[in-house]
Amino acid sequence: MRRVPVPAALLCGALLLTSACARDAGGERPPSPGVPTGVTAEAGSATSVHVMWNQLTGEPPVSVYEVYRGRGKVAEVPADRHMVDVVRLRPGTSYVFTVRARDRDGRLGPPSRQVRATTPAADNSAPSRPGSPHGRAVGSRAAQLTWSAATDDRKVASYEVYQGGTKIHSVGGEQTATVVTGLRPGTRYSFTVRARDAADNLSPASGAVRLTTAPGDGLGAATAPADFRAATHRAGGAYYIDLTWMPPRTDGLVTEYQVQLDGRAATSLVFGGQPPRDRASYSFYAGEDAGERRRVRLRARLPDGTWGALSAERTVTTGDGG
Template identity: 50%
Template structure:
């Protein structure tokens, strides 16, 4: 026979019920009523005739910031998670003045006071403009302190005008700056991680240039962390062998020390695990190579990256990502 719980037994009287509720459920937790701080450093930059890029400094909270809400003239137009501090507002009207504010929200639903209002005006449309800007050149960068990098590039040209530069990390746009700028600072990055940046130029008609040459930057390791375990110097080349289109990879496996060997790598294509590369014999001492065929037609774009299985059985950090188009 199952023994009844204490809460089931103590039901003799109203007085006992009160004690039961207090003893079994415990005191109700204090409700979080403290609001996050108001976001500072809000900027709004027109990226085209119909879009604006809004960015802000992160807020603080006694618990944690769960998200941010962006308002245009008092009406909420966008909401993002607490990990983000920028967003793009699309489907706007050309040649129109807008005013944006940002509020932080915690898990209890407390909203901060609105940030300072930031005005921006979208440029006039150029419906006949179908020519994309040139590709930004000379992308360079440096790691700045914990979790931040600084980027710079040469100006692109356009038959009308470059209205913005979009910064991509792998295949995701993470930041935009005005068309007169040639620098950007990216924050909120993880320690000890390889990031691959490219830059595209955009005009008021939403014509976007091709990607700049990629730039790999590795953030400093966190306290107590060892060196990066990411494969290094990844190169991806489109090649045709025996009449079949394919991609050839070359890279340097990570150093694992103490005589350990890397015998397996995982290959990710377009962000998805495609296969595991395993050497039947001894792994290569220096540069490793791998060739695989692709079935999509010529002109297909692929993004590839690797990570290694370490001697302790765990998977290491991802390599830089490489993007290419098959011929």
């Protein structure tokens, strides 16, 4: 019987698992990604390590980077990134990391050089209380604060300044003085300072520093939410009050608001992440009965830790318009 020659391309299409099919038309095996360079590893805490490397360029394009702890893969990172935090590690333990690149066809390049990082031992000891706090008003909108350094069994990472129960400022652990700005004229303040270490242990609060800013052109109505509006809607057999407003223009971001209903504090809301700078909105439960007339106002907690002025009062009735 006469044999019919089979073209090499068809043969490769039928026998994908043979080594011959892994070669291109010129007989060369397709290249795999290169070796990641510049790999470093540094402990970020007692339970995490920050691994970094240089991005690979050239052919073939990298699809993902694979990060290994010892022989086990612990992370996959997209090609446009070149760092990752490896978490859930043990305190006081040495780890070895390598990085490999993988292309879009699944080819995995050689491992990088090994890098080693040791997590510090667990730190459950808080810094001591900052001592001898002093303060003075600097004009009508700022205050200068000083304190004695706290001590820690390792190192104080930062100092945090509180106005009442609200953190309003933070400085590095090497600083024992700061200027707090964005205050209101003619306003009495009480500040305390707490020390924080690298393990996020927080010291007790220092003694309080009490001072009053100088009189001046107060912010007044400018601290109130502007263009405040209220309406109602019905959903799931209940009524809700819908609020919209423009945040007050201050020296910092406003993250917390208090809603007053019929003259009393009803609820508060705190924006996580990036709080709105333009129009904000909030909706809250108002009951199941129609025809309920309610008065509502809103105020913001300002970056200096004090409450701003109340918005204009709006009156809504459940069932009207929805």
